[in-house]
Every structure is written in structure tokens, then in C-alpha cells.
Amino acid sequence: SNILFMCNSCGNEFVKWSGQCPACHEWNTLVEVGNFTKLSKAKSRSARPAIYSVTPREAIKNDSGKxxxxxxxxxxxxxxxxxxxxxxxxxxxxxxxxxxxxxxxxxxxxxxxxxxxxxxxxxxxxxxxxxxxxxxxxxxxxxxxxxxxxxxxxxxxxxxxxxxxxxxxxxxxxxxxxxxxxxxxxxxxxxxxxxxxxxxxxxxxxxxxxxxxxxxxxxxxxxxxxxxxxxxxxxxxxxxxxxxxxxxxxxxxxxxxxxxxxxxxxxxxIADPSKFLLEGRLKSTPGSVLALVMEGTRPMTAEIQALVVESAIPVPRRIAKGINSNRLQLICAILTKHLKLPLGTKDVFVNITGGLTVNEPGVDLAIALAIISSVKDKALPDSSICFGELGLLGEIRSVSFQEKRLKEAKKLGYKHIYNPSTHPHLKKIIKNK
Ligand SMILES: [Zn+2]
Known part of the structure; x- marks a missing residue:
């Protein structure tokens, strides 16, 4: 047949349709394009003369402006x-x-x-x-x-x-x-x-x-x-x-x-993203935790909010905004197992304020602390901030740019900085609370 399919993702062409692209392995990216692409390709190829001369490096350098x-x-x-x-x-x-x-x-x-x-x-x-x-x-x-x-x-x-x-x-x-x-x-x-x-x-x-x-x-x-x-x-x-x-x-x-x-x-x-993200924040409120997150190579402060309430449905909800929802499921499981937090019958909502989305694991600890804080209806101490990745055993693992985050937290004047080096396990933070 003449029908051709092209992958939206990698641009490769195929004679047969398949659910997964054989070249880049993305799913549902093959689209029918007909057989004319081949024709147009051939036309443009023959129209353009082949160039065999080699341009010296110097010439290229002088030619390309600044x-x-x-x-x-x-x-x-x-x-x-x-x-x-x-x-x-x-x-x-x-x-x-x-x-x-x-x-x-x-x-x-x-x-x-x-x-x-x-x-x-x-x-x-x-x-x-x-x-x-x-x-x-x-x-x-x-x-x-x-x-x-x-x-x-x-x-x-x-x-x-x-x-x-x-x-x-x-x-x-x-x-x-x-x-x-x-x-x-x-x-x-x-x-x-x-x-x-x-x-x-x-x-x-x-x-x-x-x-x-x-x-x-x-x-x-x-x-x-x-x-x-x-x-x-x-x-x-x-x-x-x-x-x-x-x-x-x-x-x-x-x-x-x-x-x-x-x-x-x-x-x-925005020159000072932390200030922008924390606009209108309620201090000393249960369920609110500050995190030092990285956006590229820039550390910034984000507010993580959690709301934990008794669920009215058989399978409680885990709803995340600004973070990956699978990550939220996992953190809830870790808290249930290692801190015996009664989340099994509760709905858990987590949100990052200001419309920010964070995809790095350094925000894990803040999510965990926000959930704990909401369950216990107890705010974290004033002037506290955190960062760290959560392991499956409840351990707090080191993250990228740790020194940079720590420096930034100190520069901003936070008194309590929960991080992997001061608090290697979740249990340690909860005991101290
Ligand atoms: Zn592909």
C-alpha cells in the first residue's frame, strides 16, 4: 500500500501503523501522512545541486557574526x-x-x-x-x-x-x-x-x-x-x-x-522568586512547610501545603498539585509504614502555592512534613525550612546542590534547617518536635 505513517516524536516514517514507535519507543505517536512526503523529498533533493567544495575553518569563523x-x-x-x-x-x-x-x-x-x-x-x-x-x-x-x-x-x-x-x-x-x-x-x-x-x-x-x-x-x-x-x-x-x-x-x-x-x-x-512565591503566606499554620527547591541552578523557597481530612469514600484520595501524584502516593505509604501515620482512611491533598511545579526529589521532605503537620494539627517551629529526598525506609537522602541550598537557607536567615545531614531519618525530626 501507499499509506505512510510518521512518528510525531522522532519523525521516522513507517509503512505500517503500530501503537508504539519502533524507532523511539514512544506510544501513540504514529500518524498517517500519505505517500507524498517521499515524493516531495525526492523533488527537493534533485533540485538542489550537490556541494563538494570545503570551506576553510577560518572563513567560517569570519563569516559568522557575533x-x-x-x-x-x-x-x-x-x-x-x-x-x-x-x-x-x-x-x-x-x-x-x-x-x-x-x-x-x-x-x-x-x-x-x-x-x-x-x-x-x-x-x-x-x-x-x-x-x-x-x-x-x-x-x-x-x-x-x-x-x-x-x-x-x-x-x-x-x-x-x-x-x-x-x-x-x-x-x-x-x-x-x-x-x-x-x-x-x-x-x-x-x-x-x-x-x-x-x-x-x-x-x-x-x-x-x-x-x-x-x-x-x-x-x-x-x-x-x-x-x-x-x-x-x-x-x-x-x-x-x-x-x-x-x-x-x-x-x-x-x-x-x-x-x-x-x-x-x-x-x-522576577528577580526574587522566593519573595514572589511566599506572598500572602500565613505563618505558623499547620499543614504549611517551606522547602528549598532548585529550579535549574537556582535555589528558591516554595511553600508546600497539605490538607489531610477523614475520607467519605472507600478508597481515599491522594490529590497533588505542583508535584507528581505518584510521588505523593509513595510518600503517604512511607509515612504510614515508618511513622504509623493513620492515612489509610484519609484524603490527602498537597499543593505548591504560586502555581509552581517541582519535579525534583529535594521537595520530598517538605511534602512529608506538611502531611504530618496537618495530621497532628501542629505547625512547624517558626523560621524553619527543609529539603531532602525520602527513601523507602524513611531515611532522608542527600540531594543535588546540597551546599548551595544550605547556604541559601542560612542567607535567608532560617533558624531550623531540616536537611539530610542534620536529620538522616524522618523519625529523628518527629522525635524532636
Ligand atoms: Zn518515534
């Missing part, structure tokens, strides 16, 4: 080296999370000729956003509303801007591919054309890619392998907090996080 900072501190922190000529950057995130806002702010701040492709919005909508964000002169921003990749390439080559922003990859298409915009093969073909132009013209390009919570829209995963740098903008739409994480970075570090808050005036940089 990296430049974006002037947005939190963005530069994640990029490490600023924007590199010819570099292709993907900004991924859920629709409406603030990708376009961030890039519009970048376009305003850069104050250098650039091309902003708005394929989802018309020029008027983007202009309105620009005017909402600044009163400055923004004539350096060239807006182009098109869904044609060929138009984007033409505009790039004739305008020769310092930067091209494509918002978004899901809404553009190339003539060589008959599928609709947003299909995996379309995304792959458009991205390779953009990347090729970026490399040839030495102009950096930022590509916006939407993902859903389930990661079901084709694109960002497929693109990760093709672009130089992948930044992920995350956040909870009900909260102001936005985190920009580096996932892949050919030019700099991948463990940095930029921290912003979404306001009416756009994304505002």
Missing part, C-alpha cells in the same frame, strides 16, 4: 550566550501561555531590524499587542502575515533582518507538501526550509511551537532534533508564574531557568 544579548535578563540567562547568528531556536509551550507576548517583548527590546511572521494573527492584532506593551518607536519590527514558507524565505532574503521570528510552525505550509499546516510532515518540511535559510543567511530564527498538556499536537517533539536550542515556556494559566526552561542548547547551558510573571503589561522578570 552572538548578541536579548536584553531580557531572564531570557539571556537561559540562552547563555544570547542569540547566535544562524542559530535556530524553538520556543515551545501550551497555547496562550505567553510565547507570543515574550517574543513581542523581545522584538521591542532588540531595537534592530527584524522580521516577525504572524501566521496565526493578522498584522493589526500584533500591532495592537505591540502598542499595549510599549510606547516606544517600533518601526524596526517588520510584520508579515503569511502562512507560506516560501514567502517567509523570500522576505528573509530580501530584508536581511537581524532576527526572524516565526509564530507559529503549526500554521505555516510549504508548496512542496500537500498536507495541511500542522501535520507532522508539513512541520518537518517547513522547519528544514527555515533552518536551511537561517544557516545560509546567518540570521538567527526563533520558531514558536505549540504543545498541548498531553503533548498531542505534532511539532515541538519532532522539531527538538532539528533545531539548535529548545526552550520550554511553562506555567499554570490560573497563576502569574511562568518558567522558561532550557531543554536543549547547542550554544550554552541547559540547566538554567528564566522566571517571569504574566501581567497586563506583559511578562515581567
Amino acid at each position: 552572538s548578541f544579548n536579548t536584553n531580557i535578563v531572564e531570557l539571556d540567562r537561559v540562552l547563555g550566550t544570547g542569540l547566535t547568528p544562524g542559530g535556530v531556536y524553538l520556543i515551545a509551550g501550551q497555547p496562550g501561555i505567553g510565547k507570543s507576548t515574550l517574543l513581542t517583548q523581545l522584538a521591542i527590546t532588540l531595537n534592530t531590524p527584524l522580521l516577525y511572521i504572524c501566521s496565526e494573527e493578522n498584522v493589526g492584532q500584533v500591532a495592537t499587542r505591540i502598542n499595549r506593551l510599549t510606547t516606544k518607536d517600533t518601526r524596526h519590527i517588520n510584520l508579515l502575515n503569511t502562512s507560506s514558507t516560501e514567502d517567509i524565505l523570500k522576505a528573509t532574503n530580501s530584508l536581511k533582518p537581524e532576527l526572524v521570528i516565526v509564530d507559529s510552525i503549526q500554521s505555516i505550509a510549504t508548496e512542496g507538501n500537500p498536507t495541511t499546516a500542522g501535520s507532522p510532515s508539513q512541520i518537518r518540511d517547513c522547519a528544514s526550509l527555515l533552518i536551511q535559510t537561517a544557516k545560509e543567511s546567518n540570521i538567527p530564527m526563533i520558531i514558536v511551537g505549540h504543545v498541548t498538556k498531553e503533548g498531542t499536537i505534532a511539532g515541538p517533539k519532532l522539531l527538538e532534533h532539528m533545531v539548535d536550542t529548545v526552550l520550554d515556556l511553562t506555567g499554570d494559566r490560573q497563576h502569574e508564574l511562568r518558567l522558561l526552561r532550557g531543554i536543549k542548547n547547542r550554544f550554552g547551558p541547559t540547566d538554567e531557568t528564566g522566571i517571569f510573571r504574566m501581567t497586563n503589561g506583559g511578562l515581567e522578570e
